[in-house]
Amino acid sequence: MTHDENKTVNISNMTLDQLRQLLNDYDFDEMYYNRIIKRINQLVILEEMQRISPQFDDDTVQHVNERTKQQIINQELQNLMPDFEAIKQLEFKEKQQLTMQILNLKYDVSQYDDIQVLEILQQKQKDKNGVIKFDGPQNQALVQYHLASILKYYKGMIIRVYYKDQDNNMSIQIYTIKDRLIQSIQQAVFKGVQNEIEHAGSDMLLEYQMFHAYKIEILSMIDVKNKNTLQQNDVQMDELDKNMKMKRDDYQKLKQGEYKQLVLDGQIEPKKKTNKKNKGAYFNFINKIPQIDLSRYQIGNNLEQHLQLSRQQQCFIYALQMSEKYNDQEIQAILSQIPQNLQLFSLSQIKNIKHIGPITIHYYEKEDSDSRKMIIKGDKDDERQYKKEPIHLCLFKEHYFIYDTDLEISNFWLNNYEQYKNNEKFLDNTNVCQIRGNCFRKSKNLNDSLSVIKLMFELNMFEEIKDYNEFNYKENSKQVISAPANAQDYCKMSRTSATHMKGKILLQKDSEDILGGNLYNEGIEHNKFNKILFADTEAFTIDDEGKFINHECYLCVWADGDIYESSKDVNGLIRYIYKLYENDQYIKTNCNKPQSNVLVYFHNLSYDCQFIIKEKYEINDVIQNNGKMLQFSITLANRQGAKVKIVFRDSYIMISEKLSELPKMFLSKQEQDVIQKEVMCYNYYTKSRYLDNIGDIDEALQFITMKDVIDVKQEFIEALKKSNCMIGDKSFDMQKYALFYCEQDVRVLQKCVQKFAELLLENLEMDMYSYISISSLALAYQAKNHCFDNCYQVTGLLRQFLQQFVIGGRCMTSENKKQVMGNLYTNKAVKRLKLQDFDAVSLYPSAMTRTYYPAGKLQTLTPEMIQHYNVRENLFQIKEEKTSTDYHTLFLEVKLFKGNDLKKRDFPLLSQKIDGVRQFTNKICEENRYFLDTIGLQELVLRQNFKYEIISGVYTEKRDYTIQKIIKFMFDERVKCKEVDNPLQAVYKLMMNSSYGKTIEGDRNETIEIYEESQIEKLYNKYDQINSVQQYGDKFCVKLEKECCEQTGYHHIGIQILSMSKRIMNEVMALAEDEKIKIYYQDTDSMQLKGNDLVKLNKKFKAKYDRELIGKKMGQFHSDFKSKKGKVQYGAYGVYISKKVYCVKLRVQDKKEKFCYDYHIRMKGVTSECITQKADELYGGDVIKLYQDLANGKAIEFDLCNAKVFMKKQDDYSYVNLSEFKRTLQFLTKEEKEQKKEEEKEEKKKKREEEKKNKK
Secondary structure (H helix, E strand, O other), rough: OOOHHHHOOOHHOOHHHHHHHHHHOOOOOOHHHHHHHHHHHHHHHHHHHHHHOOOOOOOHHOOOOHHHHHHHHHHHHHOOOOOOOOOOOHHHHHHHHHHHHOOOOOOHHHHHHHHHHHHHOOOOOOOOOOOOOHHHHHHOOOOOOOHHHHHHOOOOEEEEEEEEOOOOOOOEEEEEEHHHHHHHHHHHHHHHHHHHHHHHHHHHHHHHHHHHHOOOOOHHHHHHOOOOOHHHHHHOOHHHHHHHHHHHHHHHHHHHOOHHHHHHHOOOOOOOOOOOOEEEOOOOEOOOOOOOOOOOHHOOOOOHHHHHHHHHHHHHHHHHHOOOOOHHHHHHHHOOOOOOOOOOEEEEHHOOOOOOOEEEEEEEEEOOOOEEEEEEEEOOOOHHOOOOOOEEEEEEOEEEEEEOEEEEEOOOHHHOHHHHHHHHHHHHOOOOEEEEEEEEEOOOOOHHHHHHHHHHHHHHOOOOOOOOHHHHOOOOOOOOOOOOOOOOHHEOOOOOOOEOOOEEEEEEOOOOOOOOOOOOOOOOOOOOOOOEEEEEEEEEEEOOOOOEEEEEEEEEEEEEOOOOEEEHHHHHHHHHHHHHOHHHHHHHOOOOOEEEEEEEEOOOOHHHHHHHOOOOOOOOOEEEEEEEEEEEEEEEEEEOEEEEEEEEEEEOOOOOOOOHHHHHHHHHHHHHHHHHOOOOHHHHHHHHHHOOOOOEHHHHHOOOOOHHHHHHHHHHHHHHHHOOOOEEOOOOEEEHHHHHHHHHHHHHHHHHHHHHHHHHHHHOOHHHHHHHOOOHHHHHHHHOHHHHHOOOOEHHHHHHHOOOOOOOOEEHHHHHOOOOOOOOOOOHHHHHOEEEEEEEEHHHHHHHOOOOOOEOOOOOHHHHHHHHHHHHHHOOOOOOOOOOOOOOEEEEEEEEEOOOOOOOOOOOOEEEEEEEEEEOOOOOOOOOOOEEEEEHHHHHHHOOOOEEEEEEEEEEOEEEHHHHHHHHHHHHHHHHHEEEEEEHHHHHHHHHHHHHHHOOOOOOOEEEEEEEEHHHHHHHHHHHEEEEEEOOOEEEEEEEEOOOOEEOHHHHHHHHHHHHHHHHOOOHHHHHOOOOEEEEEEEEEEEEHEEEHHHHHHHHHHHHHHOOOOOOOOOOEEEOOOOEEEEEEEEEEEEEOOOOEEEEEEEEEEOOOEEEEEEEEOOOOHHHHHHHHHHHHHHOOOHHHHHHHHOOOOOOEEOOOOOOEEEEEOOOEEEEEEOOOOEEHHHHHHHHHHHHHHHHHHHHHHHHHHHHHHHO
């Protein structure tokens, strides 16, 4: 108890009213609060039972068990309410009429108790026997809702709700009233009521909201912000008509998930219930006293100044800056751990900020009292920082500011300001403590900032700001970050490094690893799952009228070993798992742990999850990446109390190939004949056709959107025969075929994933089921083989510094201009060009075999080192080979300068973002701040003769070459496997290509949580962290910004791999350009040039680098054009418009050794099938002519739905097919764009002149 520690209160002698008053008047800690609530409950039950029978006393109530109490109450209820019988069903019109009657009650119900209210409702609709005719749970729930609301005001602290179960037993539930309880009851009831409202239409919704506008059936986010509900008397009934439309609009916004808008919506102003004193944000009050300057505390004297101060930084950071104990780089290091748009910052998060040192927070326990507290926060793990003298801050009115103790502002001056505010001498002496006539006595004592601001608040010297939208902090992410002065402090021993302990190699678990998985555990502790299942779903996509609908599951199939089961929805799968673990004997036999884990794989979980999440299961452990659902779980408990956790995981992020491609990768040809993906006419399946169960084959084939219809038709008929689904010659059993098709998909998924896991375990000793993604698994394999033993992870400011170095591969046309070659209609042009797609063999694995992993802690470059490496000759002493005399690896912030000998290249090495798009250019950007590692800077100087000046940087002194052996082993093993058609080759390919991306992961500042509507109150203290809300049926998927995030990574390793991959490409392309060999296009690991030039290029490359250029070994290049029609000889003609937009006409030799033509098509955002269809429509099938028109600036509209089924994922994560999805593409140069603008201006001018003439 906090109000008076010396006062003793004996709650056992207090009455119910006294206890309630005690709770209203004082705050208690959790233990005392629970004691008082328990005593209140005892007295409530006593009051209730004495009403039934006077024989009960206080002692009886405390000792009688709950079951006996309930039996007594139930018996009395049978006597009190004999008419309350089983609920009967009504026709729809009667339902509507009855609901309208209940909703339109105009009684002053506050004067009635609960029994009388029931009687009023009974009078509204009775049959001849006097039985209430409510419609199912909806209107029964509505009665409960009314009771909950009425009793809240009638009893004040108690609510009684009457129930009737299936066996006609009456029961009463007695609750202690809290706003939280009322909200949960109202929200739960609203789910039932809403069903009836939706049937009746918008008019009923309007009527319902008119009547209940003051009760908040659905919590708006402003209520979440203020942690409260509206009181009944806050809105008068005569005002409801005015607010009716506003309420309806707000309801629609809530339903659409527009939370951010409503958080800052000032339409409703409820009373605050609690003070969020554990968080700090902007101070939403303006200082009205011009003589006092509070700008040091981020408080302005007018709105403009106040907003300017507030937008500079989050108040916690601003307060640290005012302490003047942190330099700019230290402040930047703290900012690197806090999301840029976070407004409220919790006290509890201060300890999670690394290198912050001790912080003492001064605050008032209750802001209307003088009881002050102090609490010390900080990073206790950092002993060096934590031993420093603490920095003192204040927290008042949810606002952090610096704690100063030297303010010359006296309490006397503040208290007497109103009386003397016209006295200039008084206004000039803010530290006055006494006035006698014209004599002003100054105080010898100084005041502190917390006391001054609190007293000013009590004296009404602040004006509240109500427009919260004004507060927007500036973004910090765009700031250029220099190398930290203490780089070694941001290095952590790698979590993937091995530590020998008791004969095993253990690895630290990275709880922040969004793609999951313990990295490695030697001894191959098998997966933690008791069972592993594989599943798939089929869904209706179209209704009987041919309109597209939200996909609705009609079939779910799963495989449990050799057992294949099915049901009409995903609930069948979950019930199957539940029943397995419901049996005691099964649990004893199969489960060694109190909680059993079951893993269920779907191939593309982002699609199938829509059918699971909307069901009534609590969703946990959600992992998403770039909008894709990777994994989530639900937990069930059986009758014995044993828990079963079902983990749903996407197999696609482990094996990123279409399901139809998996058999070719992992199964033998014999197995592929039996296990293969079949043909399905998805849009042909409607509910009525499915129930009729007889499909027409010819009609069904019209719904298959594939190009080779003849082949598909034959495949479809063969599948029908194989599955025994044929009915005569022209019809088929739709249900049976759907089951066969879905089972085949599940069989393909099961066999291929199991084969992949088996190959991993047998050959690489890696357990696939312990990892979510292939990148996590590949990184763990490197850790197992000691690639990271001497490496450190980077975090904080150092990680942010290195993040600026990460630039992907170069993708561009020559000189960033359109390239159109030759004349399509002359044989000479065909013979002359012979284009080739010259592709690097396994570019990133090749880079790993040439480079090393920088080892040891990263350290900050000293001025002497900067001076040393500013000399070109010293920079080039650092070589990639082991024989290098300088083992340093540099990561530098530099300025660049052009010399007279600068080489301008068709494919430049420099890049910058122009209008949000990265472009490679010969020009130096205005800021002239570039971030380059050793290889990157060497390449710029070597290939283009740039001059440079190092500004700052970090370095490592050691190298680890282990990765070269590991990649070479995997590549060589893959070559051997490919020669004998061993599916293990696919495993090696996936592993080699996947690990590098994991080293340069971007920021992960979001967490994902899924809430039921009834759980919305959990967002009370998180409203400022909400980034987005997506609705899954009755659930809400909320993306929350982390308040504090210390993320680690291997960015220095990833940067090294990226730079080496660019060097591999530069060696070929720069040499080609120097030898006047034209390259038309580059896309990261490939380039397109004339095949006739390859002989010359190969000779020059051999002479310069003493190795073969052309071949199929790592580091070499080979031609990579492919066609389904046969073997590609060369590209006869090419049109290159922009990055990812080009087309090459291919000369192909088919299986009969005849020559034909095909197209190599690329257009970002438009499928090749769609382009081919448009070429057929407008150009007689000539795709090159289509690209020529695009190159000439013509705008062409594409409909992506014409060539294939196109699905859209909606906000509620359901999917719907689109009838059309049009995109108009036009590619104009800068000059063409300016010309077009001028033409549009002229056209507008002419129209205006014509309009003037017409008016005259």
